[in-house]
Amino acid sequence: DQQVKQNSPSLSVQEGRISILNCDYTNSMFDYFLWYKKYPAEGPTFLISISSIKDKNEDGRFTVFLNKSAKHLSLHIVPSQPGDSAVYFCAGGANNLFFGTGTRLTVIP
Amino acid sequence: DSGVTQTPKHLITATGQRVTLRCSPRSGDLSVYWYQQSLDQGLQFLIQYYNGEERAKGNILERFSAQQFPDLHSELNLSSLELGDSALYFCASSETGVRTEAFFGQGTRLTVV
Numbered sequence: 319d320q321q322v323k324q325n326s327p328s329l330s331v332q333e334g335r336i337s338i339l340n341c342d343y344t345n346s347m348f349d350y351f352l353w354y355k356k357y358p359a360e361g362p363t364f365l366i367s368i369s370s371i372k373d374k375n376e377d378g379r380f381t382v383f384l385n386k387s388a389k390h391l392s393l394h395i396v397p398s399q400p401g402d403s404a405v406y407f408c409a410g411g412a413n414n415l416f417f418g419t420g421t422r423l424t425v426i427p
Numbered sequence: 428d429s430g431v432t433q434t435p436k437h438l439i440t441a442t443g444q445r446v447t448l449r450c451s452p453r454s455g456d457l458s459v460y461w462y463q464q465s466l467d468q469g470l471q472f473l474i475q476y477y478n479g480e481e482r483a484k485g486n487i488l489e490r491f492s493a494q495q496f497p498d499l500h501s502e503l504n505l506s507s508l509e510l511g512d513s514a515l516y517f518c519a520s521s522e523t524g525v526r527t528e529a530f531f532g533q534g535t536r537l538t539v540v
Contacts, residue, residue, distance in 0.1 A: 320469075350526040361429060361517055361531030362470070369526065407470060413525055414460065414483040419469035 321345045322410050324418035332426050337395040339421050341408035344389065348410040353382060353393045356405045356420070365406075366393070398425045430454065433518050433532035441540055445506040448535045450518030452499055458482070458524025459501040461493055464534075465514040476501060477524045508539045 323342045331337045339353075349370040354362035368375040368382045368391070375382050381394045391410075395402055405420040430453035440446055452459050461473040463486075472485035476495035487493075490508075495501040505512060515536050519529035 324469075352528055354531075359533075361431070361519075361533050363429070364528040364530065367528055409470075414472060414475045414485070415529060416472055416485075417462070417470035 320419070321348075321416045322408060322418040324406075324408060324421050326421050327419070328422040328424070330424045330426060331398045333400055334397045337393075337398045337402065337423055337425070339393040339395075339406050339408070339423065341391045341393075341410075341418055342389055343391075343410045343416075345410070345416075346389070347412055348416075349412050351382070351384060351391050351408065351410045352415070353380075354407045354409060354417075355402075356407060362407055395423075398423075400425045400427050429530040429532065431518060431520050431530050431532035433516075433535050435535060436533065437536050437538075439538045439540060440508060442508055442510060444508050444539075445504065446508065446537065448503040448505070448516055448518075448537075450501045450503070450520075450532060452501070452518075452520030453530055456520035456522050456530070457499065458521045458529075459495055459499070460519040460521075460524075460529055461487075461501070461503050462517045462519065463514045464517060465511075470517065473503070475524060482524060505537070510539050513537055513539045 352367040353365040356362040409415045432451040462470040473487040475483040519531045521529040
């Protein structure tokens with residue numbers, strides 16, 4: 319049973335525009351959420367996190383939004399750059415982390 | 428470099444065999460996680476250890492087992508291997524294992540033939 323879901327397997331965006339990646343979770347006990355970025359043949363790299371006591375967290379070009387009532391989070395990348403092309407995983411949990419299936423982002427120059 | 432070391436990087440073995448994957452966490456991290464990624468799928472949580480004790484168990488098969496040693500390195504043992512066990516196995520570590528980011532190793536690619 320997939321507790322964290324990323325329903326869009328892929329997303330293409332023009333360089334300079336906004337990329338919005340979405341994630342849904344089912345377990346209301348989850349109180350900590352993260353986004354990871356993964357390049358081929360490498361392990362996932364931590365990007366940004368958010369605690370359930372917040373609804374937004376920003377780090378440079380990356381912003382994560384959390385809507386607890388909808389059990390939904392999103393990652394905004396502004397502006398998108400070609401180097402952002404990778405697979406993005408969201409993860410959620412409390413004492414451990416459950417990952418979604420990933421969204422492949424392609425930023426077109 | 429995340430500071431998490433996994434060995435070996437690649438492993439090819441036959442069905443029915445047993446293999447051991449090794450993970451050295453980042454210095455100071457007490458918690459270790461194991462994940463399986465099959466065929467560009469998501470990361471399936473297998474098991475988590477904290478300071479030598481099992482903390483959480485996910486979709487880990489009975490043929491698989493893991494442990495975390497006093498020096499905090501961890502091993503994942505896979506036995507009676509089947510073709511479907513071919514996957515990337517990732518280890519991650521975190522300081523406390525609770526509400527904190529985990530740092531991933533490069534993974535071990537296991538191919539069962």
